[in-house]
Amino acid sequence: MRVLVTGGAGFIGSHFVRRLVAQGDEVVVLDKLTYAGNRANLAGLEHEFHQGDIADPVAVAQAAKGCAAIVNFAAESHVDRSILGPAEFITTDVLGTQVLLTHARDRGLRFVQVSTDEVYGDIPLGASPSTEDAPIRASSPYSASKAGGDLQVLAYVRTFGVNASITRGANTYGSHQFPEKLLPLFITNALDGLQLPVYGDGKQRREWLHAEDHCAGVELVLREGEPGGVYNVSGQERENMDVVRGILDHTGASPDLVRHVEDRPGHDRRYAVDSSKLRALGWSPSHSFGSGGLADTVAWYRENRDWWEPLKSDEYKAYYAEQYASRLDES
Ligand code: NAD
Numbered sequence: 001m002r003v004l005v006t007g008g009a010g011f012i013g014s015h016f017v018r019r020l021v022a023q024g025d026e027v028v029v030l031d032k033l034t035y036a037g038n039r040a041n042l043a044g045l046e047h048e049f050h051q052g053d054i055a056d057p058v059a060v061a062q063a064a065k066g067c068a069a070i071v072n073f074a075a076e077s078h079v080d081r082s083i084l085g086p087a088e089f090i091t092t093d094v095l096g097t098q099v100l101l102t103h104a105r106d107r108g109l110r111f112v113q114v115s116t117d118e119v120y121g122d123i124p125l126g127a128s129p130s131t132e133d134a135p136i137r138a139s140s141p142y143s144a145s146k147a148g149g150d151l152q153v154l155a156y157v158r159t160f161g162v163n164a165s166i167t168r169g170a171n172t173y174g175s176h177q178f179p180e181k182l183l184p185l186f187i188t189n190a191l192d193g194l195q196l197p198v199y200g201d202g203k204q205r206r207e208w209l210h211a212e213d214h215c216a217g218v219e220l221v222l223r224e225g226e227p228g229g230v231y232n233v234s235g236q237e238r239e240n241m242d243v244v245r246g247i248l249d250h251t252g253a254s255p256d257l258v259r260h261v262e263d264r265p266g267h268d269r270r271y272a273v274d275s276s277k278l279r280a281l282g283w284s285p286s287h288s289f290g291s292g293g294l295a296d297t298v299a300w301y302r303e304n305r306d307w308w309e310p311l312k313s314d315e316y317k318a319y320y321a322e323q324y325a326s327r328l329d330e331s
């Protein structure tokens, strides 16, 4: 099958391209190459590449020529950046999704929207993991924009009969993740002996899902998901401080690097999703966060400094200062 993978130069999108190429699918990538997009992630993978914006109907039509399906990974994806500046999140995550859906409708293409467990908002400790029919209770500008994209998908299914499904994945980890989110930021900082800024008490909980397991779920939904179907992709639940302790163990960095800093505004305490629906299609994860997943990820960053060191550019340093300088000064 010829598949358009939007956001294919990003973290999870590039793992998905690797998966499809290995299986002999024909892959076209449409990616704007924002700060998070990196063509090095696609090195050695046979694909057709288009640099462009998913919110631009002309760029979408050109890239999608001959494709039978669109899988949309393209997004502004970092919660902290959405707090510093939400506008771009609406343009890409809501309007961009609607432009892709319109193309899928007009050309009769299969469509998969890669969404997030964050749309359910935080789940009280002890409460059952969210099923797909749980209400949308987005907390951050990022999760609200992803929820807006999801609602567009469901509206296009119902109103126009588009053959579209949605995946809602948990916190994803693995190689090739831009060093701004918890895992790649703390691993690379720990390797460099830099401070590790833990928001608040660090007792927030997330589910950790390996990028390859996430992509296996998305692929299954692409091939077998129902039109209008929503599918959670779960991970293994950990408290943030447990994750930080794991990073210290695997990097050998000093616990003195840990700083508890001012919390993220609107910070969700816990995410947890029930993936029974996807498991019923045949999905099961093959990586374990505690037994190898985190250790392998730390090893990848240790061995691939030439991948991440150039990403800590002047733009990155400006973002880092805006996000962390006063927090770290006050800690
Ligand atoms: P990422 O930030 O690493 O990559 C996003 C990619 O999209 C980049 O290559 C970027 O250049 C591209 N992009 C951004 N705006 C674009 C636009 N307007 N047009 C075309 N391309 C554009 O993100 P990721 O972590 O790989 O996440 C991929 C998808 O998975 C996102 O939709 C995200 O919401 C979702 N998701 C991520 C996680 C996670 O933990 N990282 C978990 C669940 C769901």
Ligand code: DAU
Binding pocket: 077, 078, 079, 080, 115, 116, 117, 118, 169, 170, 171, 172, 180, 181, 182, 183, 185, 197, 198, 199, 200, 204, 205, 206, 240, 264, 271
């Ligand atoms: O749950 C899926 C979501 O996971 C995806 O949709 C998002 O794209 C992805 O960014 C991620 O969102 P989170 O906000 O959960 O991930 P992040 O890595 O930013 O933060 C994970 C936890 O670590 C969260 O409780 C905040 C905390 N944290 C994060 C950073 C960057 C810190 O304590 N310090 C930090 O510097």
